[in-house]
Amino acid sequence: MSNAFIIGTSRTPRGRGKAGKGALSGIHPQELLAQTLNQLAKKTGVDPKNVDDVVAGIVSQAGEQGSNLARNTVLAAGWPIEVGGTSVNRFCGSGLQAINFAAMGVMSGMQGIVAAGGVESMSRVPMGSDGGGVDGLNTHLRKTYYQVPQGISADLIATREGFTRQDVDNWALRSQQRAGKALEDKREGKAIFPVVDPATGNVVLANEEYPRPTTTMEALAKLEPAFLAMGATPLDGNDTFDQVALRPYPGVGSINHVHTAGNSSGIVDGAAAVLLASDEAVKQYGLKPRARIRSFATIGSEPVIMLTAPAPASQKALKLAGMNAKDIDLWEINEAFAAVVLQTIRALEIDPERVNVNGGSIALGHPLGATGAILLGTALDELERTNKSTALITLCIGGGQGIATIIERV
Numbered sequence: 001m002s003n004a005f006i007i008g009t010s011r012t013p014r015g016r017g018k019a020g021k022g023a024l025s026g027i028h029p030q031e032l033l034a035q036t037l038n039q040l041a042k043k044t045g046v047d048p049k050n051v052d053d054v055v056a057g058i059v060s061q062a063g064e065q066g067s068n069l070a071r072n073t074v075l076a077a078g079w080p081i082e083v084g085g086t087s088v089n090r091f092c093g094s095g096l097q098a099i100n101f102a103a104m105g106v107m108s109g110m111q112g113i114v115a116a117g118g119v120e121s122m123s124r125v126p127m128g129s130d131g132g133g134v135d136g137l138n139t140h141l142r143k144t145y146y147q148v149p150q151g152i153s154a155d156l157i158a159t160r161e162g163f164t165r166q167d168v169d170n171w172a173l174r175s176q177q178r179a180g181k182a183l184e185d186k187r188e189g190k191a192i193f194p195v196v197d198p199a200t201g202n203v204v205l206a207n208e209e210y211p212r213p214t215t216t217m218e219a220l221a222k223l224e225p226a227f228l229a230m231g232a233t234p235l236d237g238n239d240t241f242d243q244v245a246l247r248p249y250p251g252v253g254s255i256n257h258v259h260t261a262g263n264s265s266g267i268v269d270g271a272a273a274v275l276l277a278s279d280e281a282v283k284q285y286g287l288k289p290r291a292r293i294r295s296f297a298t299i300g301s302e303p304v305i306m307l308t309a310p311a312p313a314s315q316k317a318l319k320l321a322g323m324n325a326k327d328i329d330l331w332e333i334n335e336a337f338a339a340v341v342l343q344t345i346r347a348l349e350i351d352p353e354r355v356n357v358n359g360g361s362i363a364l365g366h367p368l369g370a371t372g373a374i375l376l377g378t379a380l381d382e383l384e385r386t387n388k389s390t391a392l393i394t395l396c397i398g399g400g401q402g403i404a405t406i407i408e409r410v
Helices: 029-044 069-076 094-108 150-161 165-184 217-221 241-246 279-285 310-321 338-348 371-386
Strands: 005-011 053-057 084-088 113-121 203-205 268-277 291-300 330-333 390-397 401-409
Touching (some): 005 279, 005 291, 005 371, 029 069, 053 069, 053 094, 069 084, 084 094, 094 291, 094 401, 113 371, 150 338, 165 217, 268 279, 268 371, 291 310, 310 338, 330 338, 330 371, 371 390, 371 401
Parallel strands (some): 053 113, 330 390
Antiparallel strands (some): 005 268
């Protein structure tokens, strides 16, 4: 079996995901990813004609993000028509799943070079645009698993784990401070590039737009719980979302709603891509690998609490690699909600100083389909900067799933 080498990474800055207000909101999502692919080819020196496939994660596959965005992106990028493209949806894990699927093709020997990553324009294609909700509107399924909005699941995790509002706000403040310090020290990494308006060629965004490094605990404490009113919303049979969420957890009296806009991931636009190559392709084209995919795994978990699978997914990937949690130098645990990261750290007994060292999605934003690829590139840049060896990237996923990938420098 071949190695799946990481040759290079490329990503946009993350722009605020507000229609007409965010710097990237005027750019079609195909164009965001097309520029990312072209930058990837430029950074790695790989001729697009030698790329066997493009795999792209997109969560809201509707409207401008429908119609197999990956294939249309290849055409928008001006790549040879012989290069195909396929779109992947594993909710928040989509960008990392695209990379793992690409790695499967490369490691099997069926493909030599594959570009993989993802995109999400949350300003142009808002969450829920596909109209399917969390369960495809299947009323029969709801009799077995009544899935609730993710924010309520995050608050249920915090309640069961005993995380207080101060605990989750502390993590949010840490994310903002670490992101601010990384940006101040110009540690954005090798992947980031300035996005241009395809019509004029003018730069529209060169740096991260979302972080608030001057955030204080006092400001965070003033924010209202984001999911309190939603949790009290009556459903069929007059049960509320909170009551439905508590059915599988009868020992929990009530949900303590601790998550706010300040300690949850930000809504942003962005795209990212990673170039993978086999042993044979590395030799044939004289490529210089930066790292290799050591292992990857996905797992399902209880779908009502929904967001607790990063820990078992990570354990699965570690077992496949013959490693344990203490062997990992750096962790990127997606900050969908602060409690998700805190629960994963506790479950795996991770040193927090190895986790999200340059901040995470609370500070920088979470462009759903792209985040997994962004986190992998962030981890690789930080490994190189600090001369460390291994990193594990993991994300929680809607519907009760988790995904993890371990990379190792070469």
